[in-house]
Amino acid sequence: MSAILQRIKEIEDEVSRTQRNKNTEYHLGQLKAKVAKLRRELLAEPKSSGGGGDGFDVSKTGDARVGFIGFPSVGKSTLLSNLAGVYSEVAAYEFTTLTTVPGVIRYKGSKVQLLDLPGIIEGAKDGKGRGRQVIAVARTCSLIFIVLDVLKPLHDKKVIERELEGFGIRLNKQPPDISYRKKNKGGVNLSQVVPQSYLDLNTVKAILAEYKIHNADIVLKCDATSDDLIDVVEGNRTYIPCIYLLNKIDQISIQELDIIYKIPHAVPISAHHKWNFDDLLEKMWDYLNLVRIYTKPKGQLPDYETPVVLHADASTVENLCNKLHKAILREFKHAVVWGTSVKFSPMRVGKEHVLHDEDVVQIVKKL
Structure with a gap:
């Protein structure tokens, strides 16, 4: 482990000595990719x-x-x-x-x-x-x-x-808005949706070469840095x-x-x-970005005491059903929703519908 730490320190010292500009981005990208790989080795040992x-x-x-x-x-x-x-x-x-x-x-x-x-x-x-x-x-x-x-x-x-x-x-x-796909042949193809301040084809190739990747499609949908690309390639951030x-x-x-x-x-x-x-x-x-969903049994008042809590990025009716009981989806017909997620209250929706905080939901089962 000490050898890895020493190598990381040497490379990081070289990074700190290198003035960052368009001409040095290629070299800095290589160095940062080496550090990322060494840190992955460091964290992998010992497993205990x-x-x-x-x-x-x-x-x-x-x-x-x-x-x-x-x-x-x-x-x-x-x-x-x-x-x-x-x-x-x-x-x-x-x-x-x-x-x-x-x-x-x-x-x-x-x-x-x-x-x-x-x-x-x-x-x-x-x-x-x-x-x-x-x-x-x-x-x-x-x-x-x-x-x-x-x-x-x-x-x-x-x-x-x-x-x-x-x-x-x-x-x-947020994760960098970069599409990355390895392939078997064809070299490295780089597409830019927005103008880039730091990355060009040579820099991207240099970073990928450190990972022994010579064939890939890269689409930069944001003004990305070499650190952003390394994070995407590492895939464990x-x-x-x-x-x-x-x-x-x-x-x-x-x-x-x-x-x-x-x-x-x-x-x-x-x-x-x-x-x-x-x-x-x-x-x-x-x-935490959570939402509270109140369930309403047919013919009864909503249960405002014990809401079902979901993350806002996964607050679909389907996920609500799975959290209540996985068997519900097998008998699911539709849901009736009261709240800000629907145009009219109540409104009939399917399992793909995205719920908002404090919506009231009644699950209707197949006969």
Whole structure:
């Protein structure tokens, strides 16, 4: 492993020394592809350093999973205790939490699993501390809370982002709009839907050559970088929304708080005093992108107490039926919907219909 780390450091040093412009993009693309391949090797060994074992393997429950990540002693355990009423050991020394501590919170009819992960340290992506196990669990989360000390947020934020990036986790980003298809012959064909600032055919060929790919069709539908293309070729990147929790605001002034509010994707809180938890939970709900569907048995009132919770990207009637019971689809005739997803309330729809938050649905079965 030390040999791989040394090689990664040498290449990254060369990248940092190389001035980025159109003429050097070809060389930088090659170097970054080499680093990506080496990091994949690094993460593949040893296999025992995955997310399971030693208290890290926590079964998924609920409608979504939120992981707390941060340096030691930033208040993650206090936050879990005060949000979910779960005891997670708190002390005045670092590395109090040594395993994953789960909790559950109910919000707007949903059940959200919270995971207090052990504090990570700089160099986690290179195998230091328990960084591999921590970030392996983070990859399974629907949302990440990065908990920061409000007195030094920007430095810690950059370090943690760098560690997560090294593990292939992309925060608050969408997958690059790039179509990529390997083929058996014909060379590399590059199509550009929009003008490109960084990539040209030679740079694309250089990156693919590092992966021993010499025949492929590439369609760039965005102004892509070499990093974007490498992410698509690697195919193992995880795109996760993230909220930065700036903890311990009881230690700063009102004027400083006004400045901190301008940090994107951030919520200032005091885990100890339970300050600003309402804003935190509301933002959590927005970033989880969930929708609540109320079911209505025929001839009865809708069940507003226990909604069926789906992700907004998969909120079809078909997915609703599968979550209720897989046998429902076999007898499905149509659904009747009340809500903003239909032009008229009620309206008859098929199983492909996309539901909106707080729609009311009645499933009609075949006779």
